[in-house]
Amino acid sequence: MTFSSASRPVRVGVQIAPQHSSYGTIRDTLAELEDLGVDIAFNWDHFYPLSGEPDGLHFEGWTMLAAWAEQTSRIQFGPLVTCNSYRNPDLLADMARTVDHISAKDGAEGRLVFGIGSGWFERDYDEYGYEFGTAGQRLDALSEALPRIEARWAKLNPTPTRDIPVLIGGGGEKKTLRIVAEHADIWHSFSDVETLTRKLAVLREWTDKVGRDFSEIEISTGVAGADGTRQPALEQQLELGVTLFTLGVTGPDIDMQAVRDLVKWRDSI
Numbered sequence: 001m002t003f004s005s006a007s008r009p010v011r012v013g014v015q016i017a018p019q020h021s022s023y024g025t026i027r028d029t030l031a032e033l034e035d036l037g038v039d040i041a042f043n044w045d046h047f048y049p050l051s052g053e054p055d056g057l058h059f060e061g062w063t064m065l066a067a068w069a070e071q072t073s074r075i076q077f078g079p080l081v082t083c084n085s086y087r088n089p090d091l092l093a094d095m096a097r098t099v100d101h102i103s104a105k106d107g108a109e110g111r112l113v114f115g116i117g118s119g120w121f122e123r124d125y126d127e128y129g130y131e132f133g134t135a136g137q138r139l140d141a142l143s144e145a146l147p148r149i150e151a152r153w154a155k156l157n158p159t160p161t162r163d164i165p166v167l168i169g170g171g172g173e174k175k176t177l178r179i180v181a182e183h184a185d186i187w188h189s190f191s192d193v194e195t196l197t198r199k200l201a202v203l204r205e206w207t208d209k210v211g212r213d214f215s216e217i218e219i220s221t222g223v224a225g226a227d228g229t230r231q232p233a234l235e236q237q238l239e240l241g242v243t244l245f246t247l248g249v250t251g252p253d254i255d256m257q258a259v260r261d262l263v264k265w266r267d268s269i
Contacts, residue, residue: 007210009216010238011039013246014259019049021251026059029254030068034075038258040113041068042080042246047124048153051250056122061166062095069103077103078190080115081169083117085130089145092205093152097160100136105162110161113186117169117177118142134183139175146183151168171195173202180217181206186244188220193236196221200240220244223262234265 014033016026031042043063048054059077067265068077082092100110118138119125125132146166153160167186170176180187180203191199198218207214223230224241247262251254 008243008267010269011044011206011244012037012259012262013040013080013220013244013250014038015042015044015246015248016042016254017050017063017248017250018054018064019250020052020058021254022057023059023064025068025254026064027071029249030071030075030077030135032256033259036073036259038075038259038263039269040076040078040244040246041072042078042113042115043068044120045079045082045086047128048121050121065112066099066102069099069110069172073104073105074111076134078115078167079115081115081117081167082201083119083124084116084142084145085125086128089148090152092145093149094156096149096164097156097158097194099160100160100164101158104161111220112156112164112165113165113167114164115169115186116142116146117187135172136175139172139179141184143175146179150183158213171199173193173199177204178210181210181212184217186218186220188222188246190222193233193240194238196237196242218243220246223247225263231265237268 011118016029018026030041043064047058049056049058065077065079083178091108094198096112100112122132153164165185165190166183168180168184169188171189171191177199187203189196190198204214221237221242223245245262249259
């Protein structure tokens with residue numbers, strides 16, 4: 001089954017993992033991404049590394065995003081993804097609105113992409129004193145939080161510079177994809193081609209149920225593998241309707257060649 005998104009441009013995202021690097025290295029990497037023509041830079045919302053040394057260097061995501069907003073002038077940016085559990089939804093909305101305004105330069109709109117998910121990394125919860133609960137409870141909390149976030153954006157003075165695009169990460173077919181259908185401008189999934197095909201069909205069912213136009217949702221996926229092994233999968237995902245392809249990079253030594261390869265592939269389409 002093919003889901004065409006021919007009217008939407010193909011974009012490249014790069015997630016800079018805020019781990020195992022000095023902030024200076026992260027800042028320089030972001031500058032290089034903008035110079036290379038990457039469309040979106042992401043970090044993540046965790047308190048400890050997700051790979052490598054568990055207690056290695058690590059930085060908090062949202063304060064970093066405020067710095068990124070000031071540093072950059074063209075590239076979009078955001079968390080991939082914010083953990084809904086860690087902040088009051090109204091506060092989170094206010095933070096996002098503020099960061100979006102910081103990023104608005106020379107009269108242009110802001111550039112924040114508001115990525116959010118229900119949370120999964122139990123160590124974050126245990127170490128920082130949040131209740132982990134169950135996956136279902138965390139998804140229910142996300143479902144309750146998003147209307148509050150959207151309502152708070154409408155009440156703030158000043159309001160956001162534009163309708164901040166909401167990216168929702170996750171692939172659960174009973175709850176997560178329903179939430180995507182209701183609220184997301186972008187759906188992000190780390191799925192192989194077979195899994196993505198099935199989940200897109202489920203998402204279409206949910207958009208039909210909630211009365212949403214499926215084509216309004218941009219499809220995003222993670223990119224893995226070296227260029228020679230990656231390109232067939234990229235072409236298959238593109239055929240399915242994926243238009244945002246996101247590659248992860250991490251310290252201590254960040255190799256930008258894979259980013260250059262992905263940008264080159266985007267530009268060849």
